[in-house]
Amino acid sequence: MIHPSAVVDPRAEIGEDVEIGPCVVIDGPAKVGARTRLVAFVHVSGHTEIGADNVIHPFAVVGHEPQHLGYRGEPTRLYIGDRNIIREHAEIHRGTPQGTGETRIGHDNLIMGHAHVAHDCRIANKVTLVNGALLGGHAEVHDGAFVSGNVVVHQHARIGKLAIVQGLGGIGKDVLPYAMASGIDTIAGTNIVGLRRAGFDSAARERIRGIYRLFFRMPITDAVAEAERVEPCAELAEMVRFIAETKRGICRFGRKQSTRRLPLRHAMDSDL
Numbered sequence: 001m002i003h004p005s006a007v008v009d010p011r012a013e014i015g016e017d018v019e020i021g022p023c024v025v026i027d028g029p030a031k032v033g034a035r036t037r038l039v040a041f042v043h044v045s046g047h048t049e050i051g052a053d054n055v056i057h058p059f060a061v062v063g064h065e066p067q068h069l070g071y072r073g074e075p076t077r078l079y080i081g082d083r084n085i086i087r088e089h090a091e092i093h094r095g096t097p098q099g100t101g102e103t104r105i106g107h108d109n110l111i112m113g114h115a116h117v118a119h120d121c122r123i124a125n126k127v128t129l130v131n132g133a134l135l136g137g138h139a140e141v142h143d144g145a146f147v148s149g150n151v152v153v154h155q156h157a158r159i160g161k162l163a164i165v166q167g168l169g170g171i172g173k174d175v176l177p178y179a180m181a182s183g184i185d186t187i188a189g190t191n192i193v194g195l196r197r198a199g200f201d202s203a204a205r206e207r208i209r210g211i212y213r214l215f216f217r218m219p220i221t222d223a224v225a226e227a228e229r230v231e232p233c234a235e236l237a238e239m240v241r242f243i244a245e246t247k248r249g250i251c252r253f254g255r256k257q258s259t260r261r262l263p264l265r266h267a268m269d270s271d272l
Contacts, residue, residue: 140158186251215253
């Protein structure tokens with residue numbers, strides 16, 4: 001299952017039924033789990049552990065040295081879970097001693113072409129990074145989030161559970177769970193399509209919409225208190241936990257950019 005043109009370091013550990021295609025390079029003590037496919041021209045290096053049933057497409061760079069001026073060749077790590085798809089020219093770098101020492105990717109993620117996952121990032125499960133999405137060092141993307149094409153996420157920023165960042169956006173603060181972010185550090189509504197696809201019923205979607213209406217109308221701490229008074233729920237608890245853990249602050253609440261020149265109240269109603 002190893003193509004004769006592939007170069008595999010003798011320190012590497014290769015699982016059962018792994019496919020290593022033409023001109024793949026595995027350089028270092030990497031581990032490749034069962035039934036994973038390295039299609040062609042993939043470069044895997046360093047202390048990288050790849051789980052089972054992954055597919056890594058041509059010219060992806062997985063586990064290379066972090067782009068960090070303080071890195072001095074320390075044996076930092078990259079962990080990739082199971083059933084991930086990593087497309088062409090994607091870059092995923094190892095951690096740094098200045099951070100946690102490990103970049104970590106969970107299960108069932110789709111990382112599209114030319115996406116960049118920098119050192120010490122955390123990607124949870126069922127995340128989508130669209131072509132050209134860039135995650136700065138230490139960024140976090142939580143379960144089910146969707147980062148659209150050519151979005152730039154600043155180091156240490158977080159994208160909450162089932163949030164979506166629309167294309168060409170810039171994120172320097174934290175995007176709340178279930179939110180739709182648009183433009184620069186702006187929450188423009190809720191990710192209704194993502195919630196529906198994730199199996200949230202109409203009642204749960206309406207609860208989340210109601211919470212976000214409060215966020216648009218009053219300071220966030222007041223909105224949380226009002227929502228807890230009216231209808232506490234698991235979704236609100238997720239938001240409260242996320243807010244409590246923020247280090248960079250929460251993206252502001254504002255109108256979604258649109259070519260339609262509606263009054264602000266009507267635009268917010270339609271987006272929410």
